[in-house]
Amino acid sequence: LKKKVLIVDDEDNVRRLVAVTLSGGDYEVLQARDGVEALAVAQRERPVLVLLDVSMPGLDGIEVCRRIKADPALRGTTVVMLTAQAQADVQRRALAAGSDTFLTKPFSPLQVLELVERKVGAGP
Amino acid sequence: VTQQSAGRVLVVDDNEQNLALIRAQLELAGYVVSTATSGGAGLAAAAADRPDLIVLDVMMPELDGYEVCQRLRADAATASTPIVMLTALHERADKLRALETGADDFLSKPVDRAELLARVRSLVRQKRLLATVEQERATLDAVMASMTDGLLVVDADDRIRFCNARAATFLHLDPAEAVGTRAERAFERLLLQMPGATAAGAAWRSALADPGARPSFELSLTADGQQRDVLVDLFPFQETGRPAPENGTSGQGVGVLLRDVTPQRDLARAKDELVAVVSHELRTPLASLVGFAELLLVREFDEEERREFLGIIQEEGRRLTSLVNDFLDLQRMESGRQTVVPVPIELGPVLARAVAAAGDDPARPIVLDRPPVLPLVSADADRVLQVLANLLSNARKFSPRGGQVTLAARPLEGEVEVSVRDRGLGLPPEAVPCLFEKFYRVDNSDRREIKGTGLGLAICRQIVEAHGGEIGVESEGLGTGARFTFTLPTASPVVGSGDVLVVDDDSGFARLLEEAH
Numbered sequence: 001l002k003k004k005v006l007i008v009d010d011e012d013n014v015r016r017l018v019a020v021t022l023s024g025g026d027y028e029v030l031q032a033r034d035g036v037e038a039l040a041v042a043q044r045e046r047p048v049l050v051l052l053d054v055s056m057p058g059l060d061g062i063e064v065c066r067r068i069k070a071d072p073a074l075r076g077t078t079v080v081m082l083t084a085q086a087q088a089d090v091q092r093r094a095l096a097a098g099s100d101t102f103l104t105k106p107f108s109p110l111q112v113l114e115l116v117e118r119k120v121g122a123g124p
Numbered sequence: 125v126t127q128q129s130a131g132r133v134l135v136v137d138d139n140e141q142n143l144a145l146i147r148a149q150l151e152l153a154g155y156v157v158s159t160a161t162s163g164g165a166g167l168a169a170a171a172a173d174r175p176d177l178i179v180l181d182v183m184m185p186e187l188d189g190y191e192v193c194q195r196l197r198a199d200a201a202t203a204s205t206p207i208v209m210l211t212a213l214h215e216r217a218d219k220l221r222a223l224e225t226g227a228d229d230f231l232s233k234p235v236d237r238a239e240l241l242a243r244v245r246s247l248v249r250q251k252r253l254l255a256t257v258e259q260e261r262a263t264l265d266a267v268m269a270s271m272t273d274g275l276l277v278v279d280a281d282d283r284i285r286f287c288n289a290r291a292a293t294f295l296h297l298d299p300a301e302a303v304g305t306r307a308e309r310a311f312e313r314l315l316l317q318m319p320g321a322t323a324a325g326a327a328w329r330s331a332l333a334d335p336g337a338r339p340s341f342e343l344s345l346t347a348d349g350q351q352r353d354v355l356v357d358l359f360p361f362q363e364t365g366r367p368a369p370e371n372g373t374s375g376q377g378v379g380v381l382l383r384d385v386t387p388q389r390d391l392a393r394a395k396d397e398l399v400a401v402v403s404h405e406l407r408t409p410l411a412s413l414v415g416f417a418e419l420l421l422v423r424e425f426d427e428e429e430r431r432e433f434l435g436i437i438q439e440e441g442r443r444l445t446s447l448v449n450d451f452l453d454l455q456r457m458e459s460g461r462q463t464v465v466p467v468p469i470e471l472g473p474v475l476a477r478a479v480a481a482a483g484d485d486p487a488r489p490i491v492l493d494r495p496p497v498l499p500l501v502s503a504d505a506d507r508v509l510q511v512l513a514n515l516l517s518n519a520r521k522f523s524p525r526g527g528q529v530t531l532a533a534r535p536l537e538g539e540v541e542v543s544v545r546d547r548g549l550g551l552p553p554e555a556v557p558c559l560f561e562k563f564y565r566v567d568n569s570d571r572r573e574i575k576g577t578g579l580g581l582a583i584c585r586q587i588v589e590a591h592g593g594e595i596g597v598e599s600e601g602l603g604t605g606a607r608f609t610f611t612l613p614t615a616s617p618v619v620g621s622g623d624v625l626v627v628d629d630d631s632g633f634a635r636l637l638e639e640a641h
Contacts, residue, residue: 010572013412013436020419020433033572055404055569084407105411109568111421 002028004047008038021109035059047079069098130154131248133325136166137181163187167427181210197226204531274382278307335360335378348425353389356379450579457586464504464590468615478512487526494533500615515544521547543609551599
């Protein structure tokens with residue numbers, strides 16, 4: 001059974017990049033383009049890891065992260081925040097919302113792959 | 125040449141002979157003298173003439189000298205006018221009473237000439253010194269009242285000695301009541317109604333403890349119901365006339381300057397925000413660009429995927445290019461380095477060129493609606509074309525289901541109004557006031573797929589305003605389309621002899637002709 005990884009970003013190309021990066025591995029890549037869709041997919045599919053963009057229209061990534069972390073059904077889901085803002089303030093807010101780690105755009109796809117393998121591999 | 129008088133003296137005495145004698149002696153010494161022969165007349169003369177000094181006889185019928193003296197002191201206009209009382213010789217009780225009722229000095233009758241002149245000269249000099257000091261103080265008060273900065277002066281005993289109107293507003297003090305009260309208490313009271321009170325209190329106390337270090341800190345204060353950023357600067361001053369510092373007290377007072385730095389802080393905040401937004405806008409396309417390039421370098425892909433990823437790299441590269449171009453364009457205009465060069469032009473050909481440049485789109489045809497004759501406008505054709513290109517491209521972009529776009533022009537008073545009407549997605553009311561701001565995006569799911577730098581309309585506004593025109597938008601709401609309008613001033617209709625009017629839709633050529641001329 002493949003491990004489910006959810007990529008949430010309003011940028012089509014970024015979602016495609018992550019999907020291609022994780023393809024060929026032991027992952028089923030799910031996609032969502034905004035916060036509302038992300039929560040729906042997460043609750044339905046229970047991914048082991050969510051790559052979550054911070055600034056999205058509507059419900060932003062910080063709030064989505066907070067809700068994932070508050071959902072008992074999603075306990076054990078790792079959240080990796082993706083930010084296009086290098087400001088320490090955003091990273092602080094991401095950590096405060098319960099995010100496990102974060103990556104700054106632009107990021108190296110190989111590093112993303114390595115990070116996902118490390119986070120997911122450790123789990124069941 | 126009139127010599128400056130030694131001073132103006134009012135002499136009040138019911139004895140005409142005595143009066144004449146004193147008058148003569150004073151006039152000889154250079155004084156301008158007026159006289160009154162009763163207490164009542166003396167009061168009236170004092171109020172009318174404002175003398176530098178009053179010589180007042182004690183023994184007068186009806187209103188005696190003591191009574192007159194008391195009344196003069198009670199009147200603010202004469203309260204500080206020096207008064208010399210004329211008393212009977214050796215009457216000690218009279219002399220004491222004269223001083224008690226407010227007289228500055230006394231002379232015994234018969235009046236000795238030298239003594240009269242010596243006392244009058246001394247008192248007039250004092251009066252003039254006092255007047256100078258009072259005038260200086262009034263000037264200083266006026267200056268401090270007019271200062272945009274607040275100024276609070278606290279003495280070595282922590283008593284408020286001075287507080288100008290601005291400081292009173294910042295510190296929520298009544299300037300009349302505050303003087304003489306403890307500064308610390310006033311500040312504690314202020315802290316109670318302040319956000320971040322603990323930090324502010326600590327800053328205030330450590331600053332007061334060592335004003336010699338010229339401490340400076342910022343407070344967020346409410347003034348006239350508004351939140352203001354206030355820069356507080358403290359400086360010590362040595363109080364004059366204070367005994368040398370002894371146990372505990374430094375003998376130093378503290379001046380507190382309060383400067384409203386809200387505009388500067390707002391600017392800095394706006395700058396930080398802009399940097400954050402620009403960084404975000406640059407990093408987003410870079411993520412795809414760098415990411416796909418790395419994947420292409422380290423992994424094998426089939427030809428179809430390879431082409432897809434290269435296409436994404438190219439697309440995001442172009443997106444970055446237009447972002448940088450737009451941003452620099454806007455910066456140049458905002459800093460005034462890039463200006464428009466308006467010349468009288470015909471608008472018709474410019475509109476036609478804009479429509480042609482927009483190209484064909486059968487689902488979103490552009491219809492030109494203009495009267496056969498339009499007045500000449502004063503405009504930079506290339507820049508107007510840039511605005512039109514932006515508005516027409518937006519009109520089509522935000523009409524995903526197609527629809528006609530109307531480009532219209534009509535003459536108004538002293539200007540021509542150009543409008544671009546679409547039947548597309550329209551605007552929610554809250555978006556209308558912000559639409560021309562940098563990087564503003566309407567946050568609605570119907571337009572998330574529509575890309576742009578977020579700078580186009582900000583550039584349009586800069587260009588139109590540089591022409592002296594106005595840009596605006598109206599929409600009846602989501603789904604109803606939008607109508608963008610901008611105005612351009614008509615060219616001055618009076619053409620003086622020797623002026624050449626250049627009419628050419630190619631503004632480059634028009635400018636060339638103008639320069640040659």
